[in-house]
Amino acid sequence: MRGKASNEAWAAKEAKKILDKGSIDIKNVTATSCDADTNFHSLYFASLTYYFATNSSRYLRFWQSPIFWYNNLARIPFPIRIVGVIGHAIHLASLQEPTRLIFNYSCYSLSFKLLNDVGYWHTDIIPEDWHLFLQTFFAKKGKIEVEPLFLPTSIDAAESKTWLGSLKNRYEQCKRHAWGATDIAYAVKEAIRHPEIPRLTRFLRIYKLIETHLIWSTNWFILTLGATLPVILNPAFSRTALGYNLPKLAESVLTICLVALLVMIALDFLLRPQHARPKNFFAVVREVLQWVTLPLSTLTMSVIPGLDSQTRLMFGRRLEYRVTEKV
Numbered sequence: 130m131r132g133k134a135s136n137e138a139w140a141a142k143e144a145k146k147i148l149d150k151g152s153i154d155i156k157n158v159t160a161t162s163c164d165a166d167t168n169f170h171s172l173y174f175a176s177l178t179y180y181f182a183t184n185s186s187r188y189l190r191f192w193q194s195p196i197f198w199y200n201n202l203a204r205i206p207f208p209i210r211i212v213g214v215i216g217h218a219i220h221l222a223s224l225q226e227p228t229r230l231i232f233n234y235s236c237y238s239l240s241f242k243l244l245n246d247v248g249y250w251h252t253d254i255i256p257e258d259w260h261l262f263l264q265t266f267f268a269k270k271g272k273i274e275v276e277p278l279f280l281p282t283s284i285d286a287a288e289s290k291t292w293l294g295s296l297k298n299r300y301e302q303c304k305r306h307a308w309g310a311t312d313i314a315y316a317v318k319e320a321i322r323h324p325e326i327p328r329l330t331r332f333l334r335i336y337k338l339i340e341t342h343l344i345w346s347t348n349w350f351i352l353t354l355g356a357t358l359p360v361i362l363n364p365a366f367s368r369t370a371l372g373y374n375l376p377k378l379a380e381s382v383l384t385i386c387l388v389a390l391l392v393m394i395a396l397d398f399l400l401r402p403q404h405a406r407p408k409n410f411f412a413v414v415r416e417v418l419q420w421v422t423l424p425l426s427t428l429t430m431s432v433i434p435g436l437d438s439q440t441r442l443m444f445g446r447r448l449e450y451r452v453t454e455k456v
Contacts, residue, residue, distance in 0.1 A: 130252065130253050130254065130255065130449075130450060131449075131450055132254075132255055132257075132450030133164075133257050133450070134250040134251060134252060134254050134255070134257035134260070134261075135250070135252040135253075137162060137249070137250050137257065138249040138250040138251075138252050141160060141241075141244060141245075141249045141250070142249060144160075144241075145241075145245065148241070155240075155241040155242050155245055156188075156240070156241075156242050158240070158241035158242075159177060159178075159181055159238050159239065159240055159241060160238065160239055160240070160241045160244050161174075161177075161236070161237070161238040162236065162237055162238075162257075162258070162261075163235075163236040163282075164235070164236070164284060164285075165455065166200060166284050166285040166455060167236050167282060167283075167284050168200060168282070168283040168284070169194075169236075169280075169282055170194070170280035170281055170282065172280055173194060173278070173280050173282065176278055176280055177192055177238050177278065180192060180276060180278065181240065184276070186272075186274075187240055188240050188242050188243050188246075189243070189265075189269055189272045189273050189274065190239065190240070190273070190274055190275070190276050191233040191237050191238065191239045191262065191265075191273070191274070191275045191276070192237065192238040192239070192275075192276050192277075192278045193224065193231065193233050193234065193237050193238075193275050193276070193277060193278060194236065194277075194278045194279070194280050194281065194282040195217070195220050195221050195224055195277075195279065195281055195282065196216075196217075196220055196234065196235050196236060196282050196284060197213075197217050197281055197282070197283050197284070197400075198210075198213040198216070198217070198283075198284060198285070198286035199281075199283040199284075199401060199402055199404075199405045200283050200284060200285045200286075201285050201286055201288055201456070202286065202401070202405040203404065203405050203406075203407075203408075204288065205286045205287075205288050205295055206292050206295050206296060207416070207419040207422070207426070208296065208299075208422065208425070208426035208429060208430050209286050209287060209288075209295060209296065209299045209430060210286070210416075210419070211419065211420065211422070211423055211426040211427070211430075212299070212426060212427060212430045212431055213286050214393070214394070214397045215393075215427070217397060217400075218393050218396075218397075220234065224277040224279070225277070228333070229274060229275075230333055230334065230337045231274070231275040231277070232258070232259045232262050232275060232337070233258050233259070233261070233262050233275050234258050234259070235258060235284070236282050236284065237258065237275075238278075239265075243265055243269075246265075246268065246269075247261075247264045247265050247268045248264075250264075251264065254311070255305060255308045255309075255311075255448060255450050256305065256306060256308055256309040256311075256312075259309055259312050259338070260309070260312050260315070262275070263312060263315060263316050263319065263334075266334065267319040267320075267322070267323050267326070270323070270325055270326055271323075271326035271327065271330045271331065271334075281400075283402070285453075285455065286299070287299035287301075287302045287453050287454075288454070288455075288456045289454055289456060290456060294454075296429075296430070298453055298454050299430050300429075300430065300433075300434045301434075301451050301453070302453050303430065303431055303434035303435065303438075304434040304435075304437055304438040304448070305438070305448070305450065305451060307342070307345060307346070307434060307435040307437075307438035307439060308438050308442065308448050309342065310342040310438070310439050310442055311442060312338055313335070313338050313339055313342065316334065316335050316338055317335060320332075320334075320335060342435075342439070345431070345432070345435045346432060346435040346436045346439055348432070349424070349427055349428050349431075349432040350432075352383070353424055355379065356375050356376045356378070356379030356380075357376060357379075359372065359375065360372055360375070360376065390420075390423075394417070394420065
């Protein structure tokens with residue numbers, strides 16, 4: 130299938146020929162996967178080299194830095210910016226997950242030896258990052274982990290020459306990412322084929338996959354309508370103690386979450402590089418007010434494209450790899 134995975138697989142095999150010709154041992158080489166618009170921190174590769182050289186499990190590790198849409202954050206339409214800021218927080222949080230159930234994402238590094246051991250990227254897939262983790266995870270008996278590398282990596286958000294064109298590009302990009310639900314079937318099949326991996330280890334990885342893709346397409350409906358729909362659909366339920374108190378309880382929970390959202394917005398402002406920050410007071414006010422559209426922005430720029438992608442998958446409708454336009 131035409132796309133990032135097949136391109137990278139071809140390039141890596143060509144790189145292997147060059148390394149062999151120069152008598153360079155692939156045990157001493159790292160490979161980094163990224164898009165053309167990626168801006169790594171100036172110390173990224175120095176840090177990667179240090180962690181690779183000092184980690185005794187270097188051939189069983191991925192290294193992942195937090196990803197931010199800072200390259201063009203100031204130019205993109207506000208619905209994409211809102212989804213991006215939330216994505217930044219989710220990615221930072223996942224890198225610090227205490228259970229260590231981390232997957233590499235978008236821009237990542239690993240040893241060339243590990244890449245060579247698993248036969249490089251599969252060439253018949255669309256999203257390649259989580260899939261490559263699963264390839265290595267099952268090939269190496271569940272010993273693969275992702276190590277955080279806390280230096281910001283900046284990339285482009287989906288953009289076009291027009292406002293509506295940018296929204297369309299983001300929709301298509303999200304649809305492509307959501308196609309990663311195909312990895313669930315792959316992981317289940319491989320888990321059955323690899324009983325040597327502890328049962329709990331296999332279960333937790335599959336659970337994380339299912340949780341991520343299930344929440345992707347359902348979280349909006351659960352948070353927005355979960356407390357009101359039961360009462361609307363079943364009036365008798367509203368006359369019970371639970372039915373009467375459920376909307377009030379949900380309102381209280383969401384109000385508490387609003388505090389966390391405000392903290393996230395403030396931290397995002399502080400983390401942004403200078404070129405991605407609002408230029409004046411009115412720009413700050415406008416950006417803050419844009420968060421009123423949060424429910425609509427997340428529905429159209431994340432949830433619906435995720436449902437679109439998963440519905441296509443359910444009915445066996447093929448999805449072609451579509452390169453996101455660069456401006």
